[in-house]
Amino acid sequence: MAATLPPPRLLPSGDSAITVEFSRNIDDAANGRVLALDRAMADTPVEGVTETVPTYRSLLVHYDPVRISFEALGEHILALAQLPIPEATKTRRWRIPVVYGGEHGVDLEDVAKTLKTTPDDIVARHVAGDYRVAMIGFTPGWSYLSGLAASMQMPRRQNPRLLTPAGTVSIGGVQTGVQCLAGPSGWHLLGQTAVRTYQLHRDPTFLLEPGDAITFVPVDTKTFAEQDRAAAAGEIVAELMPS
Structure with a gap:
C-alpha cells in the first residue's frame, strides 16, 4: 500500500541536512510514514548520516557532506520511503x-x-x-x-x-x-x-x-x-x- 503513495519531497536544509516531507498537512498517515522511515534508517545505518529528527509530517536527516552526497543520500531515502510500512508489533x-x-x-x-x-x-x-x-x-x-x-x-x-x-x-x-x-x-x-x-x-x-x-x-x-x-x-x- 505504501508503494502506491507519492514519494516524499526532498528539500535541502543547508548543506548538511535533508528535510523529507511526506505532507503539507498534519495527519496520522503522514506521521506514520515519517516514523516508519525513521525506524528504517535506524535499522539500516548509512555511512555519513549523523542524526534523524522525526516531526509530524517530515523527517529531518542530518549528514556529513564529506562522507555522503545529497544525491546519494536522497536516492537511499527515496528507496526506503517506498517500502511497505510494517505493522506495529507492539505499541506502548x-x-x-x-x-x-x-x-x-x-x-x-x-x-x-x-x-x-x-x-x-x-x-x-x-x-x-x-x-x-x-x-x-x-x-x-x-x-x-x-x-x-x-x-x-x-x-x-x-x-x-x-x-x-x-x-x-x-x-x-x-x-x-x-x-x-x-x-x-x-x-x-x-x-x-x-x-x-x-x-x-x-x-x-x-x-x-x-x-x-x-x-x-x-x-x-x-x-x-x-x-x-x-x-x-x-x-x-x-x-x-x-x-
Whole structure:
C-alpha cells in the first residue's frame, strides 16, 4: 500500500541536512510514514548520516557532506520511503495522571465557555481521547499528541503567555500536548501532570517516544502533590499499561 503513495519531497536544509516531507498537512498517515522511515534508517545505518529528527509530517536527516552526497543520500531515502510500512508489533500505552482546572489549568473555564459547555464536560471529553505521540520538540520532552476530538479543537490564544508551568497539559488547534519544562505557550491550559517526560539524570531521560499511545486520567490536587514529590525524586508516576 505504501508503494502506491507519492514519494516524499526532498528539500535541502543547508548543506548538511535533508528535510523529507511526506505532507503539507498534519495527519496520522503522514506521521506514520515519517516514523516508519525513521525506524528504517535506524535499522539500516548509512555511512555519513549523523542524526534523524522525526516531526509530524517530515523527517529531518542530518549528514556529513564529506562522507555522503545529497544525491546519494536522497536516492537511499527515496528507496526506503517506498517500502511497505510494517505493522506495529507492539505499541506502548501510557496512562498519564492530570489535575484539571483551578490554578493547574487556568484556561479550563474559558475553553468551556468558548465551546459552549461546562468544565466537567471538557475534562470528560479530554480524558475520553485516545492519543498518540506524533513528535517531541520545541523544548526537551514537549510531547505533541494527535487524536484530539474535533469537538475540542479551537484556535490558539491570540496573546501567547511568556511563561507557563512545567507539566502543563494543553490544547491548541488540532493538537493536545504535554509540556515538560516551564516555558512560553500560546495553547490553552487545561491541567497539569506530575509526570516528567524529560528528566536529565533519570533512566530513561526521555519517557515518551513518537508512536506511544497516551490516555489521560484525572486526579485530585492531593494526589497531584504526592505524585509531584515522587516524580521530583526520579519516580516515573505514569503507568505503562501491559501490552
